[in-house]
Amino acid sequence: MELSVNAGDVHEVETAWSGRNCVKGKAQSTWCGSSRVTGSSLLAPPQRLPYSGHLSRASKMDELVKESIATVEQRKKTSVPWTIDEPHDQPYHRFENGKWEATTPKTEHADPAGTLKPSDKLALYTWNIDFMLPYPDSRMRAAIHHLETLCRLHPPTMHPVIFLQECLATDLTLLASSPWIQANFHLTDLTPASWASAHYGTTTLLSNRLSPSACFRIHYSNSEQQRDVLVLDIPLSLSTTTTTTTAAKPLLLRLCNTHLESLPASPPLRPHQLALCAQHMQNLKTLHASILAGDLNAIQSFDAHLPSAHGLKDAYLELGGQEDDAEGGHTWGQQASTALREKFGTSRMDKVLFCGDGVVCEEFERFGGGVEVEDAGERRQIVGLGFGKGWITDHLGVKAVFGLQSLMA
16 A cells, blocks of 8 residues: 655655554544555455444544554564675575476576577566555455456567565465466565565566576665565576577576665665665676666655666656656556545656666556456445545556667677
């Protein structure tokens, strides 16, 4: 659940939610302050919603926020095996012989069958699926179905990659049980073991025609909401005639899935987080190009300048999009509750950034508008919380198609 904060509203936020306390602001009783509350929580099963009919819509949402924050507190991890701001390797998972198998990426001598070829294209989808609304299973099933519908339109040379943010542990179970995902993707996560939070985080679905040579996370040191960046390295075939017998390390395409810090903060947290991402997108001689996407929570004026300040191109802007074009480019607010949309408007929170000469962005579009839960009763319950329809999330997704530039060494 995101709540956009325009520049004129930033002064209302005094203290950001750290997973322990609500945001302090002018409107203490609703939304824990006039601010944006995010994160994720392992909510109770979808059939809950013990709200009395006399409760106002704002009161119902307030109860959801309080429940979610309480769950965050209950599920905090007290110890972790990684060092903050440093890469921490994790396995990815392949579906073989009827089950998911944890797999350690091969760092050298990549299987040529799992590399990107000069004629290949990459279709990158990124989508934040609201953690806070009820019926999380129904909403994730609808999201999977929508993504499947979109991916079935791809030509054979296009490899889909899906970045998801605000996933619950139950979402990971649903993703792993989908026959379509089992047949077409590797999964980075089956459990929350690699998340800083015990119950919410990011996860990536990678076309199973590709074999990553690295899979790791970098957990941000200055995050109050357990945020990180999830990284996959994909080997590239140097050319159509290059053999795989060379001892040289293959060139790589680095894919980075992140959910930057929500809320204004003093000092701001997102600049350091994106700077750390940019450093790891540009720090290896073997990186042919890097792509980062996700919910960047671009809610303050400085956010618009962060990508270019770190040498990152914005796919939407590169293809002619305008920063202030709400109708053409904004990704949050259209499907937020009516009250929040009227107060905060819309914003371009979700972005695709890239660097390096190895890729060119050929297409960019939003997706996911109008997707609702299937059950009519569940739709009514979501509408009863103040939404215009029974939408599955308050974010639109964004899709970018990348082609490979010359791969000659």
